[in-house]
Amino acid sequence: MTAFPTDWQLDLDGPIGPRLREILRARIVSCDLPPGARISESEIAAAYGVSRQPVREAFIKLVQEGLLKVRPQRGSEVARIDLQAVLDARFVREATEADIVSLLASRGDPALVAELERQIALQERVRKNSPADFIDLDEMFHRTLAEAAGRRTVWTLIETLKLHFDRVRFITSATFPTDTLLAQHREIAARIGARDPAGAEAAIRTHLREVLSHLPEVTLAHPEYFEGQVPDGLSAQVA
Amino acid sequence: MTAFPTDWQLDLDGPIGPRLREILRARIVSCDLPPGARISESEIAAAYGVSRQPVREAFIKLVQEGLLKVRPQRGSEVARIDLQAVLDARFVREATEADIVSLLASRGDPALVAELERQIALQERVRKNSPADFIDLDEMFHRTLAEAAGRRTVWTLIETLKLHFDRVRFITSATFPTDTLLAQHREIAARIGARDPAGAEAAIRTHLREVLSHLPEVTLAHPEYFEGQVPDGLSAQVA
């Protein structure tokens, strides 16, 4: 159920390069390796008891995902959060999912709506107790929408986008407005069931903007986590 | 101006891993390394006179871009074109650029419209003689739209999506309907200038569907280039 491995131990059976990549990615996204932290290939290699080569392999992938910055002969560090990249990733995700739910609403498949409501009931149940599980359920909700639209591979694309503002989300997880998000899920499912494309589209746009609603506070609380200067009109851009 | 290196010689100054990656990517996209072609690390290493390590590095990146398939201890081959991935990539791009031009049209910046018309005039000039240059200009046109919307990093995201249907586009470049595309560019610029968001959005959606208009023919001409079975209702999905 969990999206990331919870323990950061490396199992040496099978290919360790990809495995190491997932571990490091989880550590970065969860801010166990905070933005700006300096790490080296040999350091990680020694820590996990492997050679530098698989570490290097993992580093290359993390660089391509924008989670790591490597400067030859100088050193590597966990990429600071690029606000522009975060906002742009949300822009792409919003546009994509808006088209998805619009398409779904024009169909109004009752089976899909039933499945969504089943998931919403689950979300309701775990809401109070375990916010981490709620995040997993939220992810499943959106993946279900994408796959219902016949866009099998779209979700994998969105997943790489999600990485960037998942880092933000992890910092704000304490103040995560699960009640608001849950209500928005209900609205989305309702608009799809009512065959109201415009309404469904509007609902999910509102929903996806909610995710970054606490971004301005985070930039103030942890300015050292962010790339460059935090612009003044941030609140306006988020909303 | 050209999006890819035209000659496939490897300059040994500076890091050769990233360089090699671009070269191989260009060769794959242009079908010089056709889908399904089997290649190995050592083979490429010998061909370019480098060791296997930077080749491996390039391979990892290509795998992550979905252009290469590597099966451990078996061999690597150029990934066949995944129709679902192509159509989904177009879906994401269409949704994203639709929101972009909608935003731009709500502003109606005259300076932007002037720039677009300047580019269109250029496109008109090179249209007949060099279709390759037209492709480059088309790319610049769309990048201009993204950057004008203040979405600096969105275009880099779209570029990775573009890779997949650029492979299709390269095969059909002979029958590329430059006149139609040019007219659609004019329509997009006009709707932005007229401050008509809905019209601009509709125009660019039509435009982006045109790019894959020849996809069904290609799947029939080269079925060995594609992953799995080509579905019957393809034409409907494209349109």
Add this chain to the structure above:
DNA sequence: TTTGCTTGACTGGTATGGAAGTATGGTTTA
């Protein structure tokens, strides 16, 4: 005290060797 240079301990990039696994083609056996 300040400036400039040297030196050495890092960094990531590359080359090479060996280990584990897979496909292939020829050989042997029923």
Add this chain to the structure above:
DNA sequence: TAAACCATACTTCCATACCAGTCAAGCAAA
């Protein structure tokens, strides 16, 4: 003839060694 077997030549993956560039501390000279 046909099926089972084995040697061999691949493949990718990991470990190790070496290379070149970077940076900072410390010493020497002004």
